[in-house]
Amino acid sequence: MSVGGGDVSIRARLRGLVEHPGFQRAVLGVIIANAVVLGLETSIVDGPVDQVLQVVDDAMLWFFVTEIALRLLAHGFRFFRDPWSVFDLLVVGIALIPATGPLAVLRALRVLRVLRLADSVPAMKRVVNGLVAAVPGMGSVGALLVLVMYVSVVIATNLYGAIAPDHFGDLGTTAFTLFQVMTGEAWPDIADEVMVHEPMAWIFFVVFILVVSFAVLNLFIAVVVSGMESIDDLAEHEERSDAEVMDELRAIRAQLSAVQEELARSRATSEI
Structure with missing residues (x-):
C-alpha cells in the first residue's frame, strides 16, 4: 500500500508541476525562443554562430523531450486522450529522427515545434478548436x-x-x-x-x-x-x-454549518 501511495503521491506532484502556471509560462517562453532560433538558422548557414544556434536548438529539443516525459508520467494513459498532447508528442518525435540521407527533409519539419504555441496559448487553442469543429x-x-x-x-x-x-x-x-x-x-x-x-x-x-x-x-x-x-x-x-x-x-457547506451549530446547541441544552 505504501508503494502504491508513494506512486500516487509522485504522480500528483508531477501533475502539479506540469500544470503549474509558472511551468507552462516557461514552456511557452522556450517555444517562442525556439521559433526565433529556427528562423536565425535559415539566415546563418555557416560559421561559429550557426554552431552555437545548433547547440541551443538541441538543448531546447531536449527540454521539450523532458517536458513531454514529465507530462506522460504525470497523466499516464490519459495523456493520449488529449489530441493536443498527441500532437506535441508527434512534433517532438519528428525532431528526434536523425535528419541525414533520405530523411534530411525532416530537418525542415522542426519548425512544426512552433505550432505548439496553439496548445500553450488558450486564445489560439480556442481558435483551432473552432476550426476543427467547422x-x-x-x-x-x-x-x-x-x-x-x-x-x-x-x-x-x-x-x-x-x-x-x-x-x-x-x-x-x-x-x-x-x-x-x-x-x-x-x-x-x-x-x-x-x-x-x-x-x-x-x-x-x-x-x-x-x-x-x-x-x-x-x-x-x-x-x-x-x-x-x-x-x-x-x-x-x-x-x-x-x-x-x-x-x-x-x-x-452552509447547510452543514447550520446542522453542526444545531447539534452543538442540542448538546449544550442536554447537558444543562
Whole structure:
C-alpha cells in the first residue's frame, strides 16, 4: 500500500508541476525562443554562430523531450486522450529522427515545434478548436465548390476553348484559369481576351464570380464563424456549470454549518 501511495503521491506532484502556471509560462517562453532560433538558422548557414544556434536548438529539443516525459508520467494513459498532447508528442518525435540521407527533409519539419504555441496559448487553442469543429461543414461547402467549379469548367471549355486555348484549351487549363478568376487575380485581362471574340462573355465571368467568390467562398467564413461560436458557447456553458457547482457546494457547506451549530446547541441544552 505504501508503494502504491508513494506512486500516487509522485504522480500528483508531477501533475502539479506540469500544470503549474509558472511551468507552462516557461514552456511557452522556450517555444517562442525556439521559433526565433529556427528562423536565425535559415539566415546563418555557416560559421561559429550557426554552431552555437545548433547547440541551443538541441538543448531546447531536449527540454521539450523532458517536458513531454514529465507530462506522460504525470497523466499516464490519459495523456493520449488529449489530441493536443498527441500532437506535441508527434512534433517532438519528428525532431528526434536523425535528419541525414533520405530523411534530411525532416530537418525542415522542426519548425512544426512552433505550432505548439496553439496548445500553450488558450486564445489560439480556442481558435483551432473552432476550426476543427467547422471541418464537417467546411467539407460540405468544399464539395459544393468542387461541383460548381466542375460545371463551370466544362461550360467554359466548350464555349471559349477555341477562342482562347491558352486559358480554356482543356479541362485542366480551364480549371486553373477559373481558379485564378475565383481569386480575383488578373481576371479582367482574361475576360478582355475572350470578349474580343465573344462580347457577351462578360455574363459568364460576372455570374461565375458572384456565385463562387461572393456566395460559396463566403459560406466557408460562415461555417468557421459558426464553429467559433459553438466553441465559445461550450466554454461559456462549462464556466456557467462550474459556477453552479460552486454555488451548490457553498450551499451544502452552509447547510452543514447550520446542522453542526444545531447539534452543538442540542448538546449544550442536554447537558444543562
